Amino acid sequence: MGAMGSHHHGAGDDFLDLPDRTRHVLYGVAAAVALLTVVAMAVLWPSGEGVDRLVPLGFASDFVDAEVAVLEVVACPGAPDPTATGPLTCADVTFVVREGPDAGREIAVEVFDVSATDLRQGDAVVLSYDPSAAEGFRYQFADRQRQPVLFWLGALFAGAVVVLGRLKGLAALAGLAGSLAVLVAFTLPAIIDGSNPVAVAIVSASAIAFLAIYLSNGVNPRSTVALLGTLSALALTWLLAVVFVELAQFSGLASEEASYLRVTGGEIDLQGLVLAGIVIGALGALDDMTVTQASTVWELHRANPHQSRRRLYRAGLVVGRDHVASTVNTLVLAYAGASLPLLVLFVIADQSLGDIANGELVATEIVRTLVGSIGLVASVPLTTWLAARTTRVEAGPSDRPGPGRGDHPRGPDDEGTTESSTSS
Numbered sequence: 001m002g003a004m005g006s007h008h009h010g011a012g013d014d015f016l017d018l019p020d021r022t023r024h025v026l027y028g029v030a031a032a033v034a035l036l037t038v039v040a041m042a043v044l045w046p047s048g049e050g051v052d053r054l055v056p057l058g059f060a061s062d063f064v065d066a067e068v069a070v071l072e073v074v075a076c077p078g079a080p081d082p083t084a085t086g087p088l089t090c091a092d093v094t095f096v097v098r099e100g101p102d103a104g105r106e107i108a109v110e111v112f113d114v115s116a117t118d119l120r121q122g123d124a125v126v127l128s129y130d131p132s133a134a135e136g137f138r139y140q141f142a143d144r145q146r147q148p149v150l151f152w153l154g155a156l157f158a159g160a161v162v163v164l165g166r167l168k169g170l171a172a173l174a175g176l177a178g179s180l181a182v183l184v185a186f187t188l189p190a191i192i193d194g195s196n197p198v199a200v201a202i203v204s205a206s207a208i209a210f211l212a213i214y215l216s217n218g219v220n221p222r223s224t225v226a227l228l229g230t231l232s233a234l235a236l237t238w239l240l241a242v243v244f245v246e247l248a249q250f251s252g253l254a255s256e257e258a259s260y261l262r263v264t265g266g267e268i269d270l271q272g273l274v275l276a277g278i279v280i281g282a283l284g285a286l287d288d289m290t291v292t293q294a295s296t297v298w299e300l301h302r303a304n305p306h307q308s309r310r311r312l313y314r315a316g317l318v319v320g321r322d323h324v325a326s327t328v329n330t331l332v333l334a335y336a337g338a339s340l341p342l343l344v345l346f347v348i349a350d351q352s353l354g355d356i357a358n359g360e361l362v363a364t365e366i367v368r369t370l371v372g373s374i375g376l377v378a379s380v381p382l383t384t385w386l387a388a389r390t391t392r393v394e395a396g397p398s399d400r401p402g403p404g405r406g407d408h409p410r411g412p413d414d415e416g417t418t419e420s421s422t423s424s
Contacts, residue, residue, distance in 0.1 A: 022390050026224045033231060037206040044200055046189035062100075062129040063142060068121050069106060070094040076112065093119065093141065100129060107139045171216050178211035183280075191276070197269055198238070201276035205234055205283045212287055222294050225390055229290040229383030234283060237375030241278040244367050250274050250360060274364060282372035285327055289376055290383040293320055297387035305392075313388040320380035328373045335369050 076090040095107050109127070111119065119125070124145035130138055161169040187204040191197050209230050217223040250271055297316040301307065307315075336343070339362070346356045356362055 019392060023221060026221050026228070026390065030224045030227060033206065033228075034210060037203055037210070040199070040203040041186060041207060044190050044195050044203060045186065046193040046195070048189065048193075062131070063126050064100040064102075064129050064139075065098040065145060066095040066107070066125050066127045066139075067098060068093060068119055068123045068125060069096045071119055071121060074110075089113065091119070095125065095127060095139070095141075097127070097139070101131075102139075109139055109141050111141045168216070171218075175212040175215035178215060179208045182207050182211065187280070191268060191273065194268065197272035197276035198242075198279070201279040202234075202238060205279055206231060208283060209234070209287055213291060217291060221390060222298050222387075223291070225387045226287065226290040226294040226383060229294065229379055229386055230283070230286045232382050233286050233290070233375045233379035234279065236378050237282045237286075237371055238275075238279050240371045240374055241275050241367075244371060245271065245275055245278075248363060248367060250364055250367075278368050278371055281368060282375050285331060285372065285376050286379050289320075289323060289327060289379050292323055293380055293383040294387045296320075297384055297391070301391045309388045309391060312391060313384055316384040316388065317381065320384055324377055324380055327376060331369055331373055331376070335365050339365055 070093070072092045074090055074092050090113065091111050093109055093111050095109060097103055097105050097107055107127070126142045126145050127139045128142045130140075158173055161173055163169070165172060182204055186207070187200055190200045209227055213223050213227045213230065217226070293316060296319045297312050300312055300315050342361065343356070346359075346362075357366060
């Protein structure tokens with residue numbers, strides 16, 4: 001009994017000293033949200049008809065491994081001289097098919113702009129395969145074979161996570177796998193089926209939050225506080241996204257992919273797809289922020305169980321501010337890095353910063369970044385307050401009125417609050 005009262009228990013025993021009522025409220029709210037999420041997923045679960053509609057519209061569905069055997073530069077369509085220098089170079093390439101019904105057979109394919117792919121003899125590639133096409137047109141060059149590289153990079157990442165995080169790292173990888181499973185099995189097929197993308201995104205984000213937070217950190221009150229903080233901030237992000245996407249009058253047609261979807265997937269709400277992207281994109285940073293804030297408040301409480309909830313809240317905010325400053329910068333740089341080729345094109349076109357920002361393609365990313373960042377900022381006080389409210393303050397020097405409060409060092413946010421703290 002004495003060991004438990006000392007608060008030096010392991011991470012799995014967090015919040016053992018919570019009042020039963022607090023524990024029941026936390027788990028009750030989380031269970032209600034989980035039930036709503038499950039019911040909503042059942043209602044929106046994709047039938048698969050959307051995918052069936054897209055297959056005949058030009059999407060390649062079968063791919064085979066192949067190897068470059070012979071490559072001969074030829075004139076591109078419309079070019080008078082195959083040896084003339086220019087931005088494009090075409091080639092007749094003979095591939096050896098390594099799998100499928102024609103395994104071992106040599107296939108001749110004309111590759112347009114072979115200079116961009118930098119193909120050489122012996123390179124491993126992927127060919128698209130359409131068995132319904134006429135002989136000689138069944139195979140087309142799709143891309144280089146990158147799966148082995150991606151596999152080993154993934155293995156390196158998983159190894160680094162496990163070496164540093166050990167069992168917690170394994171749990172984090174399980175959460176990542178669960179998140180990907182939700183996106184692949186539910187989110188994308190449901191949107192393709194014609195379901196409202198925003199509804200699908202909200203339900204998906206809720207399911208991913210449960211999986212990512214509980215699998216990575218265990219089912220305990222601290223994780224539940226982080227989960228509820230995440231969902232609250234996500235609701236605010238969604239509301240802001242709805243308002244500003246409507247005010248900015250985004251059509252959803254800024255990218256080539258969206259324009260193609262308009263033709264091949266007419267039932268997809270493209271403006272809703274923009275909103276869905278904002279909601280899903282904000283989730284990754286949100287759960288990181290909320291878990292950190294919940295852990296920070298609990299560790300502060302563990303270090304000094306006599307601190308008032310107000311002091312815990314203020315101390316947690318100090319850490320949260322630093323975290324927000326670095327994470328917002330990370331978000332902005334991540335979006336800028338992903339859009340760097342586009343930004344370079346705008347600069348070459350000698351467009352002003354205002355003109356660049358006004359274009360829908362860039363404006364969408366600006367709204368995505370700023371709305372997500374506002375949700376991120378809001379998650380700090382929300383989660384910190386909730387975590388502080390769930391602590392049980394033990395009687396001690398910090399709870400004595402008057403001079404007793406002066407026995408503890410004052411944080412940067414305690415200036416000017418002594419009187420109000422004492423009077424409370």
